[in-house]
Amino acid sequence: MSTLQIELPDGSVKDVASGSTAYDLAKGIGEGLARQSVAARLDGELIDINRPLPGSGKLELITQNAPEALEIVRHSCAHLMAQAVKSLYGRDVQVTIGPAIENGFYYDFYSDSKKFSPEDFEQIEKTMAELAKADQPITREEISREEAIALFREMGEDYKVELIEDLGEETVSLYRQGDFVDLCRGPHLPRTGLIKSFKLTSVAGAYWRGDEKNAMLQRLYATAFQNNKDLKSYLNRLEEARKRDHRKLGRELDLFSFNEEAGAGLVIWHPKGALLRTLIEDFERREHLKRGYDIVMGPQILKTELWQTSGHYDNYRENMYFTEVDEQSYGIKPMNCLAHMLIFKSKIRSYRDLPQRYFELGTVHRHEKSGVLHGLLRVRGFTQDDAHILCRPDQIDAEVKGVMAFVQDVAKIFGFEYCMELSTRPEKSIGSDEDWERATSALMSALKDSGQDFEVNEGDGAFYGPKIDVKLKDALDREWQCATIQCDFTLPERFDLNYVGADGEKHRPVMLHRVILGSIERFIGVLIEHYAGSFPLWLSPVQVVVLNVTDNQADYAQDVYQQLKTAGIRADIDLRNEKLGFKIREAQLGKVPYMLVIGDREMEESRVTPRFRNGKNLEPTSVADFISFVEEEVRHYR
RNA sequence: GCUCACAUAGCUCAGAUGGUAGAGCACAUCCUUGGUAAGGAUGAGGUCACCGGUUCAAAUCCGGUUGUGAGCUCCA
Numbered sequence: 001m002s003t004l005q006i007e008l009p010d011g012s013v014k015d016v017a018s019g020s021t022a023y024d025l026a027k028g029i030g031e032g033l034a035r036q037s038v039a040a041r042l043d044g045e046l047i048d049i050n051r052p053l054p055g056s057g058k059l060e061l062i063t064q065n066a067p068e069a070l071e072i073v074r075h076s077c078a079h080l081m082a083q084a085v086k087s088l089y090g091r092d093v094q095v096t097i098g099p100a101i102e103n104g105f106y107y108d109f110y111s112d113s114k115k116f117s118p119e120d121f122e123q124i125e126k127t128m129a130e131l132a133k134a135d136q137p138i139t140r141e142e143i144s145r146e147e148a149i150a151l152f153r154e155m156g157e158d159y160k161v162e163l164i165e166d167l168g169e170e171t172v173s174l175y176r177q178g179d180f181v182d183l184c185r186g187p188h189l190p191r192t193g194l195i196k197s198f199k200l201t202s203v204a205g206a207y208w209r210g211d212e213k214n215a216m217l218q219r220l221y222a223t224a225f226q227n228n229k230d231l232k233s234y235l236n237r238l239e240e241a242r243k244r245d246h247r248k249l250g251r252e253l254d255l256f257s258f259n260e261e262a263g264a265g266l267v268i269w270h271p272k273g274a275l276l277r278t279l280i281e282d283f284e285r286r287e288h289l290k291r292g293y294d295i296v297m298g299p300q301i302l303k304t305e306l307w308q309t310s311g312h313y314d315n316y317r318e319n320m321y322f323t324e325v326d327e328q329s330y331g332i333k334p335m336n337c338l339a340h341m342l343i344f345k346s347k348i349r350s351y352r353d354l355p356q357r358y359f360e361l362g363t364v365h366r367h368e369k370s371g372v373l374h375g376l377l378r379v380r381g382f383t384q385d386d387a388h389i390l391c392r393p394d395q396i397d398a399e400v401k402g403v404m405a406f407v408q409d410v411a412k413i414f415g416f417e418y419c420m421e422l423s424t425r426p427e428k429s430i431g432s433d434e435d436w437e438r439a440t441s442a443l444m445s446a447l448k449d450s451g452q453d454f455e456v457n458e459g460d461g462a463f464y465g466p467k468i469d470v471k472l473k474d475a476l477d478r479e480w481q482c483a484t485i486q487c488d489f490t491l492p493e494r495f496d497l498n499y500v501g502a503d504g505e506k507h508r509p510v511m512l513h514r515v516i517l518g519s520i521e522r523f524i525g526v527l528i529e530h531y532a533g534s535f536p537l538w539l540s541p542v543q544v545v546v547l548n549v550t551d552n553q554a555d556y557a558q559d560v561y562q563q564l565k566t567a568g569i570r571a572d573i574d575l576r577n578e579k580l581g582f583k584i585r586e587a588q589l590g591k592v593p594y595m596l597v598i599g600d601r602e603m604e605e606s607r608v609t610p611r612f613r614n615g616k617n618l619e620p621t622s623v624a625d626f627i628s629f630v631e632e633e634v635r636h637y638r
Numbered sequence: 639g640c641u642c643a644c645a646u647a648g649c650u651c652a653g654a655u656g657g658u659a660g661a662g663c664a665c666a667u668c669c670u671u672g673g674u675a676a677g678g679a680u681g682a683g684g685u686c687a688c689c690g691g692u693u694c695a696a697a698u699c700c701g702g703u704u705g706u707g708a709g710c711u712c713c714a
Binding site: 210368518586 | 642675687706707708
């Protein structure tokens with residue numbers, strides 16, 4: 001029998017007999033290690049702990065608590081769930097696929113008789129627990145493609161048969177536990193007994209292979225962890241996230257609402273929400289003017305012919321709203337670029353005038369599919385902090401970098417973590433290969449120079465050009481695209497934009513579309529969850545509320561309130577005939593940063609006692625000092 | 639758009655098997671003048687999302703529409 005040379009992480013090399021498993025090797029080092037190991041990594045590739053080592057190489061044992069083990073636990077748990085479902089429903093349900101995902105795993109089932117509902121979860125979980133407790137060995141085997149097809153066809157698993165047929169491999173691997181067998185690449189845990197902490201979380205529809213033309217499957221979502229403590233802390237985190245859901249906080253803080261009669265996906269901003277939005281918009285105008293942008297404004301509707309010129313009519317029509325008056329069709333704008341093009345075109349431009357940076361808080365309407373609407377994060381009418389930069393090709397680099405610096409400054413002010421992605425040419429697109437190539441490499445080089453890590457999404461660009469996306473995370477760890485920088489060689493062409501170069505000839509400018517916050521609506525949605533509704537002082541719709549202890553201080557409280565209002569501070573006053581504790585509770589629930597408590601003591605000394613929303617009282621202070629304090633905080637975006 | 643689920647007072651929710659509705663909070667009035675997260679009493683509020691059907695009778699059963707939620711697909 002031949003031997004394999006296995007190098008361990010400490011650098012030592014062991015000779016093992018061919019046919020040995022990583023488990024055997026671990027056992028040779030120590031019983032405890034063997035028991036703790038759930039898988040191994042041979043030359044970077046994960047393999048089962050009890051699979052004969054396929055060759056010589058560097059071996060690393062993955063122990064139960066290693067981060068890589070979690071994915072294996074979840075994948076094996078997906079099989080366990082499928083086994084439980086099959087044992088409960090037999091041939092009424094067909095298995096398809098079940099991978100591990102970011103916070104757990106899912107398994108898609110097909111059935112025309114069984115409809116899963118959360119009421120089924122308990123029984124499935126119970127069966128899973130029994131199967132786990134039985135500590136069934138999980139074994140791997142390799143069989144030929146024909147044998148596998150015959151096997152799954154015999155079992156009535158049509159989806160598995162289709163998978164194998166499309167796989168194009170001569171042999172496939174199967175995993176068995178008890179009477180359950182699944183087509184799988186692995187790796188898996190050696191025994192079901194290693195699965196200890198799991199919970200089904202939801203059921204939803206999903207298309208077979210993600211294609212809406214295919215059959216609708218039922219997806220059971222679940223999660224699994226290495227121990228109950230981790231599972232519990234994950235479930236708590238979900239609970240916390242639900243508490244800061246912007247849809248819930250939006251109602252509780254009276255920021256905005258939606259109305260069935262007005263229409264889905266159309267935000268109705270209440271006074272406090274509209275004020276918050278105004279604060280953000282004012283911030284945006286200041287920041288843009290500071291950075292050399294010009295504020296412009298375009299109309300809400302433009303003739304349909306113009307949308308044909310731009311290509312939107314051909315590529316984006318199904319998302320647009322149209323209206324007709326006096327036999328003239330108009331498109332309600334889904335993007336702001338058209339008017340900006342017309343501004344550029346309104347006179348002859350010299351190369352010396354470039355770049356032109358047109359900024360607009362542009363309200364757009366897009367007919368999003370009904371099923372995708374989601375609070376403020378996905379709506380049909382929204383306002384973008386949109387700008388179009390028209391520049392010479394040699395200016396692209398500097399402009400893209402300028403935008404990225406802008407994004408970074410703003411993300412810092414709001415305290416967001418973000419990640420960047422580069423999206424390349426999609427199938428449905430306009431423009432020449434050369435233009436796409438040029439635009440893509442311009443964005444790529446700006447990204448590389450910025451030193452930011454980024455991912456590349458092939459084929460995910462806009463139809464008119466490649467883009468850099470910046471994504472922020474919401475409370476449920478979902479990523480939302482906010483900032484985006486899109487390079488566009490096409491629209492200037494279509495609109496025949498040009499400028500006079502140093503050589504006296506006409507040249508084509510390049511256009512950059514970019515947003516910093518993206519949609520103000522979406523940004524505010526993410527912002528609400530980010531701050532859990534407790535906005536920093538500079539953004540709080542109500543910054544200060546004046547609270548009197550008894551009617552006796554009403555006049556003085558009014559006077560304080562007036563001083564605050566005069567100083568431009570967003571103040572409220574609560575003179576109601578209620579106890580101080582009650583007023584504080586209300587201000588607290590309203591997440592007002594500062595409460596100014598005024599009783600007889602304060603009145604006599606012409607002072608106020610500020611209370612911060614974390615419950616801490618500040619020293620009694622004069623109104624003038626408090627005002628300067630607030631102004632200083634606001635100046636620093638705190 | 640697709641799958642599944644849901645829609646009862648401003649909000650959060652009760653209302654087996656069909657017999658025209660209830661709680662807490664919020665709101666109003668009165669009492670209470672109380673120093674850091676809920677003082678007390680009384681009262682007002684709903685054509686049970688909308689349209690149609692079954693039935694002697696529908697919040698309850700059926701169909702459709704609208705809206706919402708979880709996903710899928712698609713996007714700021």
